[in-house]
Amino acid sequence: MKEVKYCYVNGELSLVATATIGINDLALLRGYGVFDFLAVRQGAPLFLDDYLARFERSAGVLGLQLPFSSGAIREMVWSLVRINGLDQAGIRLVLTGGYSEDGYAPAVPNLVILEHDLPPRNEQLWNQGIKMISYAHQRELPEAKSINYLTGIRLLDLLKKEGATEALFHDNGWVRESARANFFIVSEQGRLVTPEKKILHGITRQRILQSAGHFIEVEVREVALEEVFAAREAFITSTTKGNLPVVQVDDHLIGDGKPGPVSRAISTLLENQIAAHISQTVQAQV
Amino acid sequence: MKEVKYCYVNGELSLVATATIGINDLALLRGYGVFDFLAVRQGAPLFLDDYLARFERSAGVLGLQLPFSSGAIREMVWSLVRINGLDQAGIRLVLTGGYSEDGYAPAVPNLVILEHDLPPRNEQLWNQGIKMISYAHQRELPEAKSINYLTGIRLLDLLKKEGATEALFHDNGWVRESARANFFIVSEQGRLVTPEKKILHGITRQRILQSAGHFIEVEVREVALEEVFAAREAFITSTTKGNLPVVQVDDHLIGDGKPGPVSRAISTLLENQIAAHISQTVQAQV
Numbered sequence: 001m002k003e004v005k006y007c008y009v010n011g012e013l014s015l016v017a018t019a020t021i022g023i024n025d026l027a028l029l030r031g032y033g034v035f036d037f038l039a040v041r042q043g044a045p046l047f048l049d050d051y052l053a054r055f056e057r058s059a060g061v062l063g064l065q066l067p068f069s070s071g072a073i074r075e076m077v078w079s080l081v082r083i084n085g086l087d088q089a090g091i092r093l094v095l096t097g098g099y100s101e102d103g104y105a106p107a108v109p110n111l112v113i114l115e116h117d118l119p120p121r122n123e124q125l126w127n128q129g130i131k132m133i134s135y136a137h138q139r140e141l142p143e144a145k146s147i148n149y150l151t152g153i154r155l156l157d158l159l160k161k162e163g164a165t166e167a168l169f170h171d172n173g174w175v176r177e178s179a180r181a182n183f184f185i186v187s188e189q190g191r192l193v194t195p196e197k198k199i200l201h202g203i204t205r206q207r208i209l210q211s212a213g214h215f216i217e218v219e220v221r222e223v224a225l226e227e228v229f230a231a232r233e234a235f236i237t238s239t240t241k242g243n244l245p246v247v248q249v250d251d252h253l254i255g256d257g258k259p260g261p262v263s264r265a266i267s268t269l270l271e272n273q274i275a276a277h278i279s280q281t282v283q284a285q286v
Numbered sequence: 287m288k289e290v291k292y293c294y295v296n297g298e299l300s301l302v303a304t305a306t307i308g309i310n311d312l313a314l315l316r317g318y319g320v321f322d323f324l325a326v327r328q329g330a331p332l333f334l335d336d337y338l339a340r341f342e343r344s345a346g347v348l349g350l351q352l353p354f355s356s357g358a359i360r361e362m363v364w365s366l367v368r369i370n371g372l373d374q375a376g377i378r379l380v381l382t383g384g385y386s387e388d389g390y391a392p393a394v395p396n397l398v399i400l401e402h403d404l405p406p407r408n409e410q411l412w413n414q415g416i417k418m419i420s421y422a423h424q425r426e427l428p429e430a431k432s433i434n435y436l437t438g439i440r441l442l443d444l445l446k447k448e449g450a451t452e453a454l455f456h457d458n459g460w461v462r463e464s465a466r467a468n469f470f471i472v473s474e475q476g477r478l479v480t481p482e483k484k485i486l487h488g489i490t491r492q493r494i495l496q497s498a499g500h501f502i503e504v505e506v507r508e509v510a511l512e513e514v515f516a517a518r519e520a521f522i523t524s525t526t527k528g529n530l531p532v533v534q535v536d537d538h539l540i541g542d543g544k545p546g547p548v549s550r551a552i553s554t555l556l557e558n559q560i561a562a563h564i565s566q567t568v569q570a571q572v
Contacts, residue, residue, distance in 0.1 A: 153390060180390075
């Protein structure tokens with residue numbers, strides 16, 4: 001992993017090694033904050049405006065105001081990408097409840113922008129697909145990308161024991177998402193289906209919903225766990241994972257237990273969108 | 287408010303004004319951590335061993351290990367109380383997921399011990415009692431005192447608008463607790479009743495359950511919201527609040543809309559326990 005040298009703390013370029021936040025911040029005391037995470041490819045932050053818009057929406061759900069304009073944050077992200085000099089990376093925007101007077105009510109938010117080196121993706125994982133385990137859990141304030149990952153992180157040991165990569169959260173048998181990704185199936189009827197409600201509206205999910213209709217019928221609605229077990233294909237989607245095939249949920253093989261043709265087609269679709277976006281972004285910067 | 291000068295960060299006595307935590311800590315990035323909060327009265331930390339035991343249990347639920355022994359933490363708490371010199375205060379213990387390599391998996395936890403000045407209690411609030419509003423919400427990992435207060439903090443604006451002090455969380459009509467306190471009623475049948483499951487096991491709640499049986503019949507079981515509306519009395523309990531009478535929930539007056547005799551008796555019971563504890567603790571320190 002390359003060492004990432006710089007970050008932004010409240011608009012100041014800072015060294016990651018020494019950057020800190022005061023101990024009265026509401027993220028530390030009360031887990032109160034939101035974040036977002038976007039990818040950098042070929043030195044370009046991907047779909048930055050989409051992520052900035054969601055970041056601001058998440059902040060609004062928690063009643064927090066961005067201490068800088070979207071334009072100023074956009075500039076900081078570009079500046080960080082240039083100065084750290086990583087071709088392929090992740091950018092994390094974190095907005096906290098700030099230094100609370102009484103340790104409970106939000107104050108002026110603190111904004112941290114971090115860059116993370118990302119290793120090249122594990123092709124074997126994409127070629128083989130992953131196993132998920134179902135888990136009864138409804139994420140709190142699901143429409144906001146809050147920093148709360150209590151259940152997701154706590155499940156890491158169980159996932160390891162079960163040989164699974166992610167947990168598939170369901171609310172009384174209605175499928176939602178995993179801790180860090182959205183979820184799709186190709187139904188028995190050959191339609192692309194993804195849960196509608198009480199989920200985070202992923203940027204990758206949105207891109208698929210906007211473009212997959214050209215080659216497959218798409219349904220956004222409640223999805224039952226039983227429908228997943230009987231699905232032809234399944235995959236999860238996220239900024240870092242793109243679409244990652246799911247070949248097993250609990251003891252149920254999905255389809256023939258191998259990544260299917262729709263998953264592959266969606267991968268190509270996403271790669272094409274990213275390539276087009278990079279070429280536009282690089283042209284705009286020249 | 288008196289200024290609190292010192293805190294402990296990972297075992298080092300530090301100035302609160304300059305104490306910080308690194309930006310890769312899992313509390314900041316993922317809201318992953320636990321805490322506890324105890325009262326200091328007449329310069330003595332109250333029921334410290336009970337709080338330390340719960341702090342360690344909470345850490346265990348999140349798979350975190352205390353980086354110091356309970357004995358060492360106890361010494362730090364006493365040292366902080368002496369050096370800050372506050373007669374009446376609160377002590378906050380915070381244990382975070384630590385500096386995570388990948389921004390997700392827990393590492394060596396960070397331990398922060400803070401002291402907060404507490405104003406004398408608002409007697410008017412205790413004499414008049416408070417209003418609550420019911421709110422459908424089940425706390426995540428309720429048995430751990432995690433730092434996650436997303437819903438509680440987000441409700442502050444609604445509480446203000448409704449003229450209420452706290453929200454009464456219920457899970458499909460089954461009463462649980464408020465964001466920062468346990469909940470009791472005196473039922474129509476004259477029994478002291480408090481919810482049993484999916485709640486934080488409060489230290490004040492526990493003290494009441496251990497001692498109230500001398501003058502009232504006690505039941506620990508599921509409590510329906512309808513039973514609250516018809517109750518003779520209600521109160522919430524916490525470290526800072528002791529037992530605080532509830533005289534209204536939504537549009538329903540509780541009893542005659544004034545604090546009742548059982549609430550007053552429990553207040554006396556708690557005050558006597560605290561007085562006895564302080565005198566024992568001070569003797570043990572002499």
